[in-house]
Amino acid sequence: MREMRPLQALGLSAMAEAAYLALVEQGPQTLAELAGRAPLAGSPRESLRRAVTELGDIGLVSGTDDRLTAQPPRAMLEAVAERRAREARIAYESATVLSRFWLDHTSGSNYVEVVDSSHGHLAVQERIHDEAVAEVRGLSIGPVGRSDRVPEVSPGTLDALGRGIAYRVVYGAEILQDSKALAVAHECVDRGEQARVFPDVALNVLVCDDRFAVLGVTAPDRTGHHSVVVQPSGLLDGLIGVFESYWRMAVPLPSAGEVFESGSGSMNEHRQLLSYLSAGLTDESIARELGVSERIVARRIARLQEMLGARTRFQLGVQAGRRGWL
Numbered sequence: 001m002r003e004m005r006p007l008q009a010l011g012l013s014a015m016a017e018a019a020y021l022a023l024v025e026q027g028p029q030t031l032a033e034l035a036g037r038a039p040l041a042g043s044p045r046e047s048l049r050r051a052v053t054e055l056g057d058i059g060l061v062s063g064t065d066d067r068l069t070a071q072p073p074r075a076m077l078e079a080v081a082e083r084r085a086r087e088a089r090i091a092y093e094s095a096t097v098l099s100r101f102w103l104d105h106t107s108g109s110n111y112v113e114v115v116d117s118s119h120g121h122l123a124v125q126e127r128i129h130d131e132a133v134a135e136v137r138g139l140s141i142g143p144v145g146r147s148d149r150v151p152e153v154s155p156g157t158l159d160a161l162g163r164g165i166a167y168r169v170v171y172g173a174e175i176l177q178d179s180k181a182l183a184v185a186h187e188c189v190d191r192g193e194q195a196r197v198f199p200d201v202a203l204n205v206l207v208c209d210d211r212f213a214v215l216g217v218t219a220p221d222r223t224g225h226h227s228v229v230v231q232p233s234g235l236l237d238g239l240i241g242v243f244e245s246y247w248r249m250a251v252p253l254p255s256a257g258e259v260f261e262s263g264s265g266s267m268n269e270h271r272q273l274l275s276y277l278s279a280g281l282t283d284e285s286i287a288r289e290l291g292v293s294e295r296i297v298a299r300r301i302a303r304l305q306e307m308l309g310a311r312t313r314f315q316l317g318v319q320a321g322r323r324g325w326l
Contacts, residue, residue, distance in 0.1 A: 007060075010080065015043060015051040020060055023070035031065040057282050059313050064295060071312070079314035083280075087200070090245055094202055097238035101228070111231035124214055124227050128206045129156030135166040137207040137243045142172035143181050151181040158191055167193040170246045171253065172201040173279040176289055185253060196250030199280035205239055213239050251278040273300055274320045277313065 007017035022037045023029060034040060035048050052068060055061035059076040063069045101112065115124050128136060143151070161167060167188065175181050176197060189195050204216035213236055215228040230236045252275055276286045283301075287294045301313065310316040 012054050013051055016054040019051050020055050020070055023068060028067050028069040075312045075314050086249055093242050093245055097242055100235045100238055111233045113229040115227040124229060125154055125206060126156045128208045128214055129160040132160055132165045132208050134209050138169040139201050139203055139205045139243055139246060140169060140171045141201050141204055142175040143178040151184045153184055153187060161191040169193060170196050170198055170201060170250045173197050173199045177285060195253040197253050197279045198246055198250035207240055251275045270304060278317055
């Protein structure tokens with residue numbers, strides 16, 4: 001009989017799969033008890049804890065080291081399937097857009113311009129803000145790796161917001177874990193920007209009305225940046241379509257004034273927590289961002305599930321969406 005490895009097929013570690021099967025077969029256990037079960041016996045405690053975290057990230061295990069409980073797999077894995085289907089859809093749209101760019105650019109199209117200096121990169125982005133007459137749309141990967149550069153509002157952004165230009169921006173969820181970058185985003189939101197977050201935003205792009213766009217890319221030697229200016233064309237239409245796909249799936253960026261406490265919580269606090277969950281953050285990341293323990297985060301999520309009659313976190317997101325909480 002072929003060995004069952006369904007979770008490894010989804011990208012989880014062999015230890016995570018073994019831990020889940022043990023919890024299903026043996027029932028709730030402590031981390032120490034789980035470490036004594038075959039085939040996990042002798043595994044380093046930290047490695048096992050990471051494996052349990054893998055399972056917790058997709059909702060297959062709940063609880064703390066003192067009591068770990070396996071959760072029914074169907075709803076959780078269907079949620080994973082739905083998320084990956086959304087990501088696959090975006091990847092397909094991105095592939096279409098970039099394929100158009102490749103074919104058009106390599107054949108000498110006259111509606112694509114490459115700007116290859118760092119100063120030019122900033123200047124061409126400033127054009128977006130200066131020349132917009134109605135709306136600027138943007139995708140921002142957000143903080144990537146370690147950098148000594150202090151995040152700042154792009155030149156011209158605040159002036160454009162001040163003269164009534166509408167801004168819609170989708171940030172990568174990593175921004176929620178970078179306080180300085182998050183402060184910059186909140187400064188723009190305070191001036192009227194609509195901001196949302198989504199895991200793994202794939203590219204940096206700004207669209208000026210429906211007239212032109214600037215796609216930011218890293219130079220091949222990673223010593224600088226290139227900008228690709230896209231004029232009206234099928235490629236521009238594709239970039240706008242990619243943005244709108246992200247916008248529909250992203251969730252609102254929690255406001256700077258929202259507070260998270262261990263009490264019953266206000267509506268703003270519920271929205272904040274739901275936004276973090278929908279953005280793909282783990283309990284550990286949410287706890288670190290909010291300055292509380294993972295146990296408090298788990299309690300708040302459980303309380304919200306009880307309030308909305310949701311048995312799983314996936315159902316919690318559905319119910320919250322239906323009520324307009326997201």
